[in-house]
Amino acid sequence: MMTHYWRAVLHATRHGFRVGRPMQNPQALLRVAVGIVLGTAVGYVLDQQMLCVGAWLAGLGSMIPHQRHRLGVSAASAALLCVVGPAVGVYVHGVPWLLYLFAFLGVFAGGMLMMFGIGLGMRAIIMTILMVALADLAPDVATGMTFVKWLALGGAIGWICQLLPPYGPRFATQRNAVAALYEALAADVRASTEDGTAHQPWPGPLLAARQTLTVLPQFSRAAAASLFGLVGEAERIARNIRVLQTAEGADPETYRARSAAIAAALSDVASAVRSGRPAETTADWASQGFSPTRSGEAHEDRLRDLGAALTEAGRLAGMPAVTKSDDSWRHAELALLHAEPGFAARGLRRLREELTWSSPVFQHALRLAVAATIAEAVGRATGDWGGLGEPGHAFWLFLTAAIVLFPTFEHTFSRGISRSAGAIAGGLIGWALTLLPDGRALHYLLLIVLLFLYLAFRSTGQPLMIMWITAWVSYLGAGGSSAWTRTADTVVGSVIAMALYLVWPTWQSKSLPRLLASWMRVEGRRLSALAAAWAEPSTADPGALDRMGHEARAARHKFDEAATHATSEPVNHLARWTGPELLSLSRSVHEVAKCSAVLTAQLPVSQMPGVPYAARYAEPLQRVMSELATAAETGAQPDLSLTSELRDVLGADLADTAPGRRPGQDVFDQVTHRVEDLASAMRGRDS
Known part of the structure; x- marks a missing residue:
């Protein structure tokens, strides 16, 4: 000892x-x-x-x-x-x-x-x-x-x-946080080309940027409209990047060239946001390598959306602070953030929860x-x-x-x-x-x-x-x-x-099962809601999805921080997971979260027809994640057969599918595999 x-x-x-x-x-x-x-x-x-x-x-x-x-x-x-x-x-x-x-x-x-x-x-x-x-x-x-x-x-x-x-510039603290968000995205894109994996900057920089904006009083938020918009575009950019990072069969040279251009554009945005001056280049980034190289290329809609998001971020980065009397400054990606109450009301509510x-x-x-x-x-x-x-x-x-x-x-x-x-x-x-x-x-x-x-x-x-x-x-x-x-x-x-x-210690090693369970329950509700939204886009509630996404990121951030600190504690040898097992578990957590980002990025808009088969996943996803959370809390070994129902749904879908896969089938296939990997990674040193 x-x-x-x-x-x-x-x-x-x-x-x-x-x-x-x-x-x-x-x-x-x-x-x-x-x-x-x-x-x-x-x-x-x-x-x-x-x-x-x-x-x-x-x-x-x-x-x-x-x-x-x-x-x-x-x-x-x-x-x-x-x-x-x-x-x-x-x-x-x-x-x-x-x-x-x-x-x-x-x-x-x-x-x-x-x-x-x-x-x-x-x-x-x-x-x-x-x-x-x-x-x-x-x-x-x-x-x-x-x-x-x-x-x-x-x-x-x-x-x-x-x-x-x-x-x-005005809102210097908020600008620094938003700039750090775009720098983290750029670093993540560069890392994915260097070793083939993304280093997952989320959710820390994103949570920090959102936190600094919610501190602003309601009467000054319209003046910071461009910063709210930049956070919304960052979420949109990140989801599209996740789609491209998980795409199979991409040409390596094209991927590296495109990633280098994306990272450079993100760095330009970060510099412009921090200084409060327009980016040096005002060209349309959508035409500089982010559009599909050929018609019918995989995820061409994501490439076009990514280019549009980068162009909009470049426009917002140099926008001066302006006051608007209407709600036109509100960004569609941030329904929750705009409605967040002021610091006093939010602070008192949070204090009551923590006492x-x-x-x-x-x-x-x-x-x-x-x-x-x-x-x-x-x-x-x-x-x-x-x-x-x-x-x-x-x-x-x-x-x-x-x-x-x-x-x-x-x-x-x-x-x-x-x-x-x-x-x-x-x-x-x-x-x-x-x-x-x-x-x-x-x-x-x-x-x-x-x-x-x-x-x-x-x-x-x-x-x-x-x-x-x-x-x-x-x-x-x-x-x-x-x-x-x-x-x-x-x-x-x-x-x-x-x-x-x-x-009187507070060992992070001992808190990991509780924090993991907390994230699983939130992420399970989010995956279930996304599956339902895929089935019937007209019933999707953007505000509710934004709120669940924020809660899931906050819960995952707590788990990530605890996992980082747990490895340096003197009691980590008594923890449920060894260092390598914890690393594998953290990667599985990130992969499931990445699937949620991809589902959100490719979510059909309300005017589009839904994909009814997606409704089959809604209840099993939430139940499986909830039962895995219970296993994490109680210390029981996860029952790997829990994911069999997801496999059954996937198998039924494949059997029903005509030649050529249904829209989104690859994404739900990935969700099934990632949840299975998560259940396997939970089997710690007692397995």
């Missing part, structure tokens, strides 16, 4: 010490750097270091991921981090039980808000950290509010610098709050570390535990170990700097330099980022005890977070 834990810890350590690219998003870094310089300069004149801290906090708030307008989010962040959190901390300083209560509730709320995006949750947690910091540091209300005053002034300076150009003990989100938020509160109590109990450190340091343990603890073993241990190593190095640097000659100008200059190094390396990973911020904090205190305290607090806070994860 210990061997598995050591192997998992080593894997997490390697993950934690991976080095990313420095200086990412240089324009945002430059605005923050200007704010730090101005805040430090004013602080030098007034002899108040807290202005430097306030300017840095305002800049930090602006760089946390956000989905609304940058200036509004930056202003709200500066107010929360520099005024609201610290002021509450000052007033609860003398009431420890109230401080613990507020700290617990603040971190718990932040953990719950993570379900809507890391930015919202992190702002709540950092605000709580600053509340605890001022409660620990302020000797009395008057002195504490003086700290808040200077923090607020520094925060105001930092926010003013956010007004500096460049401003970028149950069975919810992983609730359990992680509760565990996070417990870990942070324990860390604060440990910090207060250690006093000044027996005279070796500084008093009022407990908030550093609180901060570390709240930042290190993640829902997965790999992330928690990689962050805990790498942050501790970075803190040790940073503490040594900060201590060495305190040995330099004492001078106020040099002190403020070094504060700027250390923060610049933090900004430059914040995107490289935990060790380098924490090294420079620890050096800054250690030097800010201008004493060896400050460096020692900050380092020790980081190490102890990390140990508390990692230890609590081991005591």
